Amino acid sequence: MTKELTLFSFALKNLSRKKLRTGILIIAISLLVCSLVFAMSFVKRVNASIKLTSERLGADILIVPAGSRGSAENILLENQVKSFYMDMSVIDKLKTIEGIAALTPQTYLITMPSLCCGVPEAMVIAFNQDTDFIITPWLDKKLKAGLKKGEAVVGSDSALNLDLGLVDVDSVLFGSTFKIVGVLGKTGTGLDNAIFISDDNMPHIIESGRVNIKPGQISIVFAKVKKGYDPYKISRNIEDSILEVDTVARKDIGKSIVNALSDINKIFYITVILASILSIFLVWAIFSAIANERAREVGIMRAIGAKESHVLTLFFIEVVVVGAIGSLLGIIFGNAMYFTLSKSFSIIKHLSAELNAVERSIITISGFLIGTSVCIVGALLPVQRLKKLEPLIVIKGES
C-alpha cells in the first residue's frame, strides 16, 4: 500500500517537481535569514555586554583622567588592557561635590609579557579595600576579610588561564611574588580577565620601577550617588568643577561604543531589509511562474470539486515549507557564521557577555518568522490569482 494522499503530501510532490528552482528559493531564504541572525546576534551581544557591565558595576559614576573615557570602557566592556593615571588628590576634590555617597579608587597596571616568563599581558587592578564596593561583592566569603599584602585574587577567566598553566600560581608580578588566594565570581564584565591586589602593595610595586606610575597616582574612581540625586547632574557638576577628569554616568557606560556601532547596525539592518525585499520579489517571480504553469491543473482540481480554500492551502503549504526549510538552514548558517566570525571581529571577541538562552531564542524565532513571512508575502498575489481561477480553463485542450 502506498502512502495516503493528503494536501500536505500533494504539496510536497508539487515542490519536488522542479528541484533546482525549489532549491534556489530555499537557499535565497536561508541567506536572508542567515544575515539576519548574524546581524541580530552581533548587535544584541554588544548591547547585552553594555547592560550587564553597567548593572554589575555597582557604581553610578566613573571618574577617569580627562581623555580616558574610551579606555575605561574598553577595559570594562571589552577586556582590553589599558592604563591611564591621575593624581589621588582628585578623591578629596570629589568629596566636596554634593550628592556623592561613596567613592573608591582603583589603579590599573599592566604586566609586561616580556618580563614574565611567557605569561600573557594582563591587567592588574589595585583596589582600595577600605572603601571598595566594586570588587568585594564578587569575592568568596572567606576572602571578604581582606587580602593581605602579597596576596592576589584572579578573575574567573584568568583562573581558567591559571588552570591551563598560562599564569603561574604564586605569580611573579612586577618583581614581587604574589600568592593567588582566590578566584572572583564570574561577573560577565572585563573584570573577569584581571588580577586583583590590594593597593597596599602599590608603594612596593612603584619601588620596583617596573611600572610607569608615580606615587600617589590612581586610574579611576567609582562613585555612588545618594538617593534622590541624579547621576547625570552630578556627573556634569564633577566635570565642571574638576577640570582634569572625565566622567561616565552609569546609563552612559558603553555610549561611545554604541555610537560607533550604531552606523554598523544601520548598515546591517538596511542590508537585511533590502535582502528581504529582494527575496519577496524572487518568491513573487517564482510563484508567478508556478501559477502560470499550474493554471490548468488548478482548473482541473476546481472542476472536480476543490474549493478555493483547497487551492489556497495547497500552495500555502508549499510556500511555508520552502520558508521553513530556508529559515531553519539560515538559522544554522547564521549561528555558524556568528561563532566563526566572532573570533575575527575584535569588537565581539573582547565582549564580556554571552547571549543568554532567551536572547538566542528571540533571534531564532525572529529569523524563522521573518524568513517564512517573506515567502508568504511574496507568494500572496500569485496564489490569490490562482485561487480565483475559473475551472472553465480545463475544458479547453492543452494550454
Place this chain on the structure above:
Amino acid sequence: MSLIELRNVTKSYAIDNAVIDAVSNVSIEIAKGQFVSIVGHSGSGKTTLLSILGGIVKPTSGGVLFDGQDIYAFTSDELSEYRSKKIGFMFQFASLLPVLTAKENIMLPVLFRFNGSDGSGVSEEKALELLEMVGLGDKINAYPSQLSGGQQRRIAIARAFMNNPEVILADEPTGDLDEETEAEMMNFFKRMNNEKNITFIMVTHNTDLAMQTGRRLRMSNGVISEL
C-alpha cells in the same frame, strides 16, 4: 420531479465584435437514472452544455436546477460541493495531474470532499476496485507520463465515479480508445447506470454508442433537439 432541469439556458461568447451563442435557449429535463447521449458537429456547443450542467461554466442567461435548486445561485463553496458530491465529470481532454500516481489521481476527489482521507480506508479500496474495473489494476503506482493516452483516459473515467456521483457528465469519454476497450467502457457505464441508478449524460461522435442509450439528443449551433 426531474433531477436536472435547464430553463432557457443561453451561453454567449463575444469574439471580436461578434457575439455567438454556444448554447442557445436550451430547455430540457432529465430524470434520475436516465442514460442520455448527445451528438452534434464540432463546435455545436456540446462541451459548453455539459460544463453548464457540471457547475463549471455559468450561463449568460437562464437557470440550471438540480433537485429543484438553482446551482448558479450557490456560493463558490456550495458550487464546489455540488461538483464534488453530485457530479462525476469526464473531460474531453487529458485531465490527470502529472505529479500524482494513477491511484492518487483517482483519490483526489475524495481528498477534496473530506479535506483528507475518509478516515476508513473505504475510499482506497474503492479506488483499487475502480482501477480493476477499467482494466488497470496493474498500474496503481504509474504516473500519467508512464501511461498511454487511452490508459490515462480510463483513469479519468474511474476518477469520475470516486465520490458516488448522482450524475456522470461524459465528454467523448471513449474518444481515444480502440473499439474493444470502447465497448468495455460502454458496458461498464451501462452497468453503473443499471446497478447504481447513476444518471449519464454522454457526448459522443459514435452513433453505435448513441443507439445504445435510452434518450438521444442532438446539438446543432447551440440548439438542442430530441432524436
